[in-house]
Amino acid sequence: MDRPKLLIVEDAEDLLDVWTSLLGMGEKYTIRAVAQGTTAVEIVESGYRPDVLITDYFLGDLTGLELVEKVRRLVPGVEVIVATGNHDNRALTEQAGRGDIRLLIKPVRFDDLTASIEERLQRRSELTATHERPRLAQGGKHS
Numbered sequence: 001m002d003r004p005k006l007l008i009v010e011d012a013e014d015l016l017d018v019w020t021s022l023l024g025m026g027e028k029y030t031i032r033a034v035a036q037g038t039t040a041v042e043i044v045e046s047g048y049r050p051d052v053l054i055t056d057y058f059l060g061d062l063t064g065l066e067l068v069e070k071v072r073r074l075v076p077g078v079e080v081i082v083a084t085g086n087h088d089n090r091a092l093t094e095q096a097g098r099g100d101i102r103l104l105i106k107p108v109r110f111d112d113l114t115a116s117i118e119e120r121l122q123r124r125s126e127l128t129a130t131h132e133r134p135r136l137a138q139g140g141k142h143s
Contacts, residue, residue, distance in 0.1 A: 004121050007050035008033040009040045009067060010083070011059050019054070022110055023117075037062030037070075044074045052120045054113075057084035057092065065091055068101065077127065079120035083108050099123075 006029045010016040013035055020033040032048055034040050037059045044050070053071055057064035064082045071078055080101040082092060087105050096103035102116045 003028060003030045004051045004117075005030045005049060006032070006117070007040055007043065007048065007053050007071070009035070009037055009053070009055040009059060009064075011035050011056060019110075019113065023114070029117075036060060037064075037067040040067060041070045041074075044071050049075050050078055051124055052079045052081060052117055054081045054083070054117070057082055057086060057089065065095070077124060079124045081113075081116050081120060083113075 006023065008016060008019055008023075008031060010019065010033075016033055016035060020031055023029055024031055032043055032050070034043065037055070038061050040053075040055070050071075053068065055064045055067055059067065062070075064084070068080050068082070072080075081104060082096075082101050083104045083106055084092065085106040087093075092101070092103055095101045102120055104112060104116060
């Protein structure tokens with residue numbers, strides 16, 4: 001089975017380096033990590049299909065939600081974690097409340113980040129299975 005793919009976007013390069021190093025231990029994930037939203041979009045446009053997008057909200061060139069919108073146009077099933085120091089952002093809290101994203105407030109503990117990644121991967125797996133069942137059922141009728 002392929003390793004889950006992560007795309008990490010964080011403009012604080014020291015934090016980006018720490019998250020990438022820690023998440024890369026044990027080779028559990030395939031990781032692409034960048035400091036700018038536009039670079040992340042280019043990576044996805046070139047064919048990288050992340051299972052989970054982990055992004056800061058305040059990036060130098062885009063907001064995290066702008067990035068999410070652009071990536072979801074290319075990878076509709078991507079799961080999203082947004083890390084921010086601003087817990088008063090209404091758009092973020094609304095999306096988090098609907099389950100569209102997982103919101104983490106900085107500073108983020110590493111075990112909270114890994115638990116959120118696993119929760120998002122489980123959610124993706126369940127949503128994929130739900131969408132596959134009707135197709136399998138239809139296929140079975142033609143036998």
